[in-house]
Amino acid sequence: MSSGLIYFKDGELIVKSGEARIYKFKDELFLEIGQGHNLWALESEISDYIWQLNDRPRGTCLEIGLGLGVASKYILSCRRVNSLTTLELNKDVIDVYKKLEQEDYNHDFTIFPEKRHTILNADGLIYMYETKQKFDFVFIDCYKAIDEDTLPLIADMVIAAKSVIKPDGEVVGWFDKATPDGFIEVFYKLFEKQ
Numbered sequence: 001m002s003s004g005l006i007y008f009k010d011g012e013l014i015v016k017s018g019e020a021r022i023y024k025f026k027d028e029l030f031l032e033i034g035q036g037h038n039l040w041a042l043e044s045e046i047s048d049y050i051w052q053l054n055d056r057p058r059g060t061c062l063e064i065g066l067g068l069g070v071a072s073k074y075i076l077s078c079r080r081v082n083s084l085t086t087l088e089l090n091k092d093v094i095d096v097y098k099k100l101e102q103e104d105y106n107h108d109f110t111i112f113p114e115k116r117h118t119i120l121n122a123d124g125l126i127y128m129y130e131t132k133q134k135f136d137f138v139f140i141d142c143y144k145a146i147d148e149d150t151l152p153l154i155a156d157m158v159i160a161a162k163s164v165i166k167p168d169g170e171v172v173g174w175f176d177k178a179t180p181d182g183f184i185e186v187f188y189k190l191f192e193k194q
């Protein structure tokens, strides 16, 4: 195969529901949402999640943005995690995720099955302002890039997440390696504890 091949052209569309589609290409999964080829999640990002989240998830966890569920599976595999609630805005994304089989993933996501995973069709921002529950760890991953368009939303999410975090808990946001220099410091400052 030449390196010019792309997932939606040369890969296989394995699951579809409404506006969400999952392709398999070179054994990796790709999630598109909406019109055109709007790529929202890649299975290969597991290495970023492992690097960024490391051993930080613990206790009662909350995650904003299901995507392919790769980060969810990583969080659930962390030894100190008791449960995970994942909020996903788009019901089609939840539907395609539920249609995936363990064998569809290239990576071995054999997780501790006794851990609780609750997936809710909800807007993360609204949920966090309405819930009375407190969490030990919140992971925010509901954006595709970190720039002038997305930073206001990310800032709103972080403020809401800080309102549901326990005093010794931690809020983490997915860091996009392609973030332009000018936005990196602003992004990390959002997560600093007061």
Ligand SMILES: C[S@@+](CC[C@H](N)C(=O)[O-])C[C@H]1O[C@@H](n2cnc3c(N)ncnc32)[C@H](O)[C@@H]1O
Binding pocket: 033, 040, 041, 042, 064, 065, 066, 067, 068, 069, 070, 071, 072, 087, 088, 089, 090, 093, 122, 123, 124, 125, 141, 142, 143, 144
């Ligand atoms: C980058 S993907 C998440 C990738 C995911 N971490 C994974 O492991 O594949 C972002 C997801 O967030 C969802 N999303 C966007 N805005 C949201 C919101 N306000 N509340 C909840 N989910 C949201 C999108 O529909 C999409 O499924």
